[in-house]
Amino acid sequence: MNRLRSTLTDPLVLATLSILVLLAAGEALSPGFARGDQIVRLLVVSAILGLVAAGQSLVVIGGREGIDLSVGASISLGAVLAGNVMAGQDGSIFLAVLVAGGATFLIGLINGLGVTMLRIPPLVMTLGMTGVVQGALIVISRGIPSGNAAPALMAFVNRPLVFGLPGILILWALVGVLMWVLLRRTRLGYAIYAIGSNERAAELTGLPVRAIRTLLYGLSGLFAGLTGVIVIGYTGNSFVSVGDQYVLPSVIAVVIGGISLAGGQGNYFGAMLGAIALTLLTSVLTTLQLEFWGRQLIFGAVLLMLMLLYGRAGRLRA
Amino acid sequence: QDYKIGLSNGWVGSEWRTQMIEEAQAAAAAWAERGVNIELVIQSSDVDVQGQIGAVRNMINEGVNAIIINPNSPTAFDPIFAQAAAAGILVVATDAEVSSPDAIYVGIDQTDYGRKGCAWLAETLGGQGNVVTINGVSGHPANEMRVAGCRESLAAAPGITVLNETNANWDQAQGQQTMQNLLATYPEIDGVYVQDGMAAGAWRAIEAAGKTADIAATGEVRKDFLDLWSAGNYTSGASVNPPGVMASALNVAVLKLQGKEFKEGIFGGVYGNAIFLDIPFINNDTLADAVAAADGKPGHWSVTDELSVEDAEAFFQ
Amino acid sequence: MTLLLKAESITKRYGAVVALSDGGLELEQGEIHALLGANGCGKSTLCKIIAGTVAKNSGTLSILGRAVEIGGPREAEALGVALFYQELSLVPQLSVADNIFLGREQRSGAGFLDARALRRDTEQLIARFAEVAGAGFSADALVSDLSPDQRQIVEILKVLARKPRIIIFDEATAALDRNQVALFFAILRELKAEGVSSIFITHRMDEVFEITDRITVMRNGATVARFVTAETDRQAVVHAMVGDVTALAERPAARPRSDKPARLVLESVGNKRVQQVSLSLRPGEIVGLGGLQGQGQSSLLQGLFGAAPFTSGTIRLDGEQVRISRPSHAIGKGIAYVSGDRGRDAAFHGRSIFENIAAASFSKERPAMVWPGRLRERFTKAAATLSTKYAGLSAPIGSLSGGNQQKIFIARWLATQPSVLLLDDPTKGIDLGAKADFFALARRLADEGAAILFYSSEDAELLSLCDRILVFNSGAVAGELEGEALTAYNLTNAAYGRAA
């Protein structure tokens, strides 16, 4: 009985259940919604959100109110830089990934330094960084062509590669495995949970807390930059606010995947399921014939229901 | 005579806005050849309504001769424009009409923009078929006007059924996702009305579903898209909202500052204070010209159009 | 005598863990009542149920014969019950005054805060502790700036300010030094004289026999024995607590001073709180750090461990000069540090016991990859050395009682097989049985060649374990005791010797 209850309230199980319910709802509302190829397309969209959520997960698990609101700006920056570097040439994809990832990794590191060395609260630091990166984007994108995705990149994102799955899904699965290995099979992973759970205790067991946390923000920037590259592969070209729409969803995906915003808890599989659930919800809502406000109401209400299921704090009176 | 003119732009989310200001700057500089020196005071940043009102207040306090604004709200500026007018400042809105009787509007008729797009769609479909629409930011005045215009055209074709109306916030990636969802839900779509830059996203989804030959959808006018359009043989048509509208507004403003009087009966629009500019329309027949005009421009460059000083003089007595 | 409070057949489960199976307690008017038992036997849980912060599953509570349901701390307060929380109930960001009167602020007529009355009342309360509380203790000081003992004093005052008729002190003396305890006991006696009843939880048997009237003993979630203090003895009580007697090892026969070369030598090390301390430590030696609390003993250990690095002086390990400016340096050189403040310094809250043990070993051994399966056995063994009571390595650390958690944190360091062990009041909140195990283990480690620096706030612990004791005063070594000189009398003398 207890085991059943704890299984049912396990975030992973809940996220999976929500996904199944949403799929069923979608299929009931519009037959064909849960068709194989449509699911693949939904997964592609989930994968984009899921990649940002990977960095967001690390930062949140790393604790001290960890959150990265600058991922949107970093996605835009990654997309614009990648577009410019690639300029539609397959040969330049690698360089584009390098430039986009490098720049956003640096931005992330700066976030990390602000959080660790200057002790600026992450929400504030990354919010401030958003303004700076957006400003920089406006400066650099002016006059320079925003660039185009290379055809191979677009095919990677949009067209089947193996078993009818686009390359991006393979990539996402790979990232999922890598994240698991990182978090559960490396010393660094254990250290991330430790600093997220109790920073002082982590220091007293010899962990370089600041360096690790700085790295986490760097990785979050890196993931965002790579997401930017994928986004330009998805949309073909980029503009300065292309990443904005991913910021809060990346946080929500992480939360409904069972990663506590208090830090030191949860894993990336949850965030992956969260990203899928959120994408599904958006898409089920699109297929409803409703006015915009009606969709918003349902979207908000479903988020609240997900919170009701398991995003709750413990009782003060145990 | 020299003038100080304030330019206010309250949203910087797309290159369209950058091009808008750059063209206005160029137009201002061009006045020097006519012996008029124009000093621009530019505010261009992401602000909400009260932030933009703040910028307008600063311009009033700075003592500009005219304010040209791409407004974040159609109605919210009424009191502040009244103050500007009281201070003898000319206010010209562009890109979105404003309700203030103390301002004039120089730009396209957003209702007509939507009307034209959907009229093209209805005609291309031969007045028959299933249509979905992908609109911009719900509640945004330009969007609401475009939606209204589109509905008007579609209503005139009784054979057309609107399956669903959605919003993708003028965001290309969201446009692409929305189109994907619509394609999955409605296998029988014949036509799509989609605004602006979202069209590129929608077309990408159509292409991914292998339906470019079966679906007619509106398009957009950035060079990138024009190239895709011609390469992919899409059936498309696009109303143009030229980024040059602010330059046009500036030219009108300077003439007005020089003391010219407007002709009778040129004002129209919802609030009776609008001078509408032509809306260029590109379809498969005129596509080749547009592609040629965009040759050598950067990918984000948008087909533009601006009122020359001479054209502008036509509005004056 | 009147029976004031009666708790009967109280049960409490946390998921699968049964914290209380049959908790009971009878408290008379105006008595001081000891509540004793090994770590994790349910003392704190029972107290929290009485104070309304934990909800019981079944059982009855009655006050003056009337059954009561206590739905929360406010209801408890209304019934005249106040609890000194083992983990304290203070808000770090608020001042001493604000904390003491939190929720019962003096108000002016219009309902505004009466700042003057607050300050006056606070100063009255803290005046008693002025002598023993140490520097920086004032009405306006933020609790976050106070030392652990000062915080305990604030918690005591906070409880007193509520003017309760039943006060529960859950390990209120754990961080207090001798003088502070003496003052606290004086207050307890005054309260008793006023007819207030106290429940007093402690792991120090001397305190029990010094101050309490009666004793209730718990074991494994159930109340198992009651004594009148004056009519029993230590042996009987301990027997009730642990089932069979595992008393603290008596002071062993003096061992011959090892003649091995020193493992650790400090030469005039110092930082903000430690001045010019020199010492030398041989393999196999256990050296105690004695003296009143807060004289720099912890700071010395933390300095040596790199947590609050020394700014002057030199450290030599096995003859070689080393630089230790952060804990990882120390760990790499085989130094381990066990803190007494587990919640703050040790616990990875919400993480498994496995992870809590692993942390130090990973820092020492620096494996790139981790294979939990291969480590399980080793960590199980480490946890078993102190007969820790736990469900399994993957259970969360929070499912253990305070004392059992502390055992895990000791196990964490044992797993690194340290050659220098720094113990910073490590037995805080550990029960007698575990303490005895722990001491035996420390001995064994020393015999196997480890060098141990041991600070304890309890003189008895120092005397029973150490080969010699350095007595601290104001951040410096004020004296050294060894061999025949190692007596409680000498230790007290030395501690007060140069104190102001």
Added chain:
Amino acid sequence: MTPARTNPAMAALRNRVWLVTLSALIALFVINWILQPNLVTPNVLKSNLTVFLPVVLVAIGQSYVILGGDIDLSVGSIVALVNVVTVSVIAALGGGVPAIFAGIGAGILTGVACGLVNGLLIAGLRFQAIVTTFATGIIFGGLALRILPTAGLPVPAEYWRTYGGAVLGLPVVLWVLILALVIIAIIARRPFIKHLSAVGGLRQAAFQSGLPVARIRILAYVLAGLFAAFASLCLTGETASGDPLMGRLLALSSISAVVLGGAALAGGSGSAFGAVLGALVLGMIGNVIFFARFPFEYQTLIQGLITLLALAGGVLVARR
């Protein structure tokens, strides 16, 4: 004796971080004055205050929520919802003076109700604050669009003329600010503020001390809703119309203002007065950038840099 733990001057400063914010504000004001010589004239000052007031008010409400250890991302949507409710009620009742009062009353009730919903979800049902207020923000915004699908519905001239005018020789906007300051001064002297700090500082300890934790947090959210409603009524006076998309940047700017004012985002320390100063600093940064006449494409970057520096500086001082 042993030395005192912290330098008393620094300790005093730590409890009054707003002093630092005040210095920053003065510095920005001076720069603004140099760039804009007519700054210190009654009209221009009033004009500036009119612009800053909505953020000031929202930031005050946000400061209580943050002091209690929570956060409110929905305040911007509350502003929009209150605005459309107010203008719709005024229009529905025919636009006379009684209609105006009814509209204001309805607006304030709406703000309070939104705050109550947030508070009940977060403190009552123990939902996670960030995600919950993000969700309720979407819901409130959706409701605003339901009530008023697109901007419009002018309010009667009595409303906005009064707001833009003067009473007893002082501009109404100044009276609003004074009133807000009086309210925060009153709240600052009530036990509530200590209780709220305790709840934000260490929730378990606050509970164990017998504080009604949930009620206190709910009250903080209600205050946030109330001040958002005040801000919305001011914006309605400034814009004289309804706009369902109003206030979209207010959530983040109010949080920045609170942090600039020296509050810890984790809760337990900070003050509403600091938030007022923080909001003014944000406003002055915008002004300075305007009058410094940076090329337009650099404006966002410079604004971002200065804001980040200010935030970093404020936090640094608060932490020392």
